[in-house]
Amino acid sequence: MAFTIAIDGPAAAGKGTISKALAEHFGFAHLDTGLLYRAVGRRTLDGTPAHDAALALTAQDLEAGDLRTPEVAQAASKVAVIPEVRAALLDFQRAFARRDGGAVLDGRDIGTVICPEAEAKLFVIASAEVRAKRRFEELRSAGIETEYDAVLRDVHDRDARDMGRADSPLRPAEDAEELDTSELDIGEAVARAVAMVSKKIV
Numbered sequence: 001m002a003f004t005i006a007i008d009g010p011a012a013a014g015k016g017t018i019s020k021a022l023a024e025h026f027g028f029a030h031l032d033t034g035l036l037y038r039a040v041g042r043r044t045l046d047g048t049p050a051h052d053a054a055l056a057l058t059a060q061d062l063e064a065g066d067l068r069t070p071e072v073a074q075a076a077s078k079v080a081v082i083p084e085v086r087a088a089l090l091d092f093q094r095a096f097a098r099r100d101g102g103a104v105l106d107g108r109d110i111g112t113v114i115c116p117e118a119e120a121k122l123f124v125i126a127s128a129e130v131r132a133k134r135r136f137e138e139l140r141s142a143g144i145e146t147e148y149d150a151v152l153r154d155v156h157d158r159d160a161r162d163m164g165r166a167d168s169p170l171r172p173a174e175d176a177e178e179l180d181t182s183e184l185d186i187g188e189a190v191a192r193a194v195a196m197v198s199k200k201i202v
Contacts, residue, residue, distance in 0.1 A: 003028070003102040004117075005197055006110035009124035010170060011073075011158050012131035012138075014181040014189055018124060019106035021190040022197060026104075031096050033107035033114070034076065036089050040065040041075030052077040054088035069144065070154065077158050080108070081165040090114065108162055111173035120200040122193060123172035126182040128155050 005022055009015040017030055023030035039061040043053035066072060079085050088111075097103050097115045105114065111121035126134075132152035139146050162170035172178065179194050181189045 001104060002098045002100060003119050004097045004115050005102075006097075006118035006121045006173070006176075007105040007106040007107075007124060008110050008112070008122070008170065008172065008176065009110055010131065010162065011127075012135040013124045013126045014134075014186075015106045015122075015124040016191055017081060017186060018122070018179075018181075018193045019104045020140075021186075023104040025190075025194055026102060026197070026201075028102035028104050029096070029099060030104045030180065031093065031106075033093055035062050035067060035087075036064045036092070037076040038072050039064065040085060040089075041077075041079045042067060042072045043078060045071065045075050050082050051084045051088060054079075056083045057089070057092075059132055064194065068142065068147065069115065070139065071157070074154070077161050081161060081167065083167040086167055098141055108170045109168035111176050112171060113168045113198065120197045121173050121176035122196060123176040124179045124181060124189075124193075126150065126180065127157045128159065130182045131155050134175050 005028065007015045007019050013186065020030055036057065039057055040050060040053045042064060044050050093105060093114045097105055111118055129152065132148060132155045136146065136148045136151040179189065179192055
């Protein structure tokens with residue numbers, strides 16, 4: 001059975017956590033497509049042109065230990081606006097989405113561009129302040145020193161780039177269900193997501 005769950009939303013809204021939980025709940029494979037762009041962004045920090053990095057991407061690149069750093073996140077956001085990079089990663093993502101046994105993909109343009117025919121689509125949101133607080137605590141717990149105001153500025157900057165880019169901007173698909181996690185804990189957010197997807201599985 002091929003069943004695709006497409007999950008989109010801005011940074012730190014909770015879509016990654018929800019996606020992993022949905023994959024585990026339904027027994028589906030999971031792909032954090034943001035890791036593809038982080039891996040490409042990381043290669044560019046070493047001087048590799050973005051398109052070359054996308055074409056040469058390997059599974060090992062997705063396992064690098066520093067993909068969650070602020071520097072790599074910024075680089076990922078910058079390479080994600082390059083149409084040639086997005087095109088280079090398109091086939092990989094679509095093939096993963098239609099694999100037997102079901103798949104969950106999360107990113108910025110899954111329901112609108114990568115998998116417009118996905119059987120279930122969620123658009124996960126939260127306020128910028130809540131997302132900045134989550135990211136700030138995540139970075140601090142990882143031993144990365146930063147300031148909340150700097151993280152909030154980064155969230156606003158990434159939102160502007162993601163929503164304003166000409167190619168595949170961040171926006172909800174017309175048939176996506178919105179899930180606002182601003183005032184939900186992880187368990188509540190996952191429970192609501194499971195209920196939303198369960199309605200689509202017949």
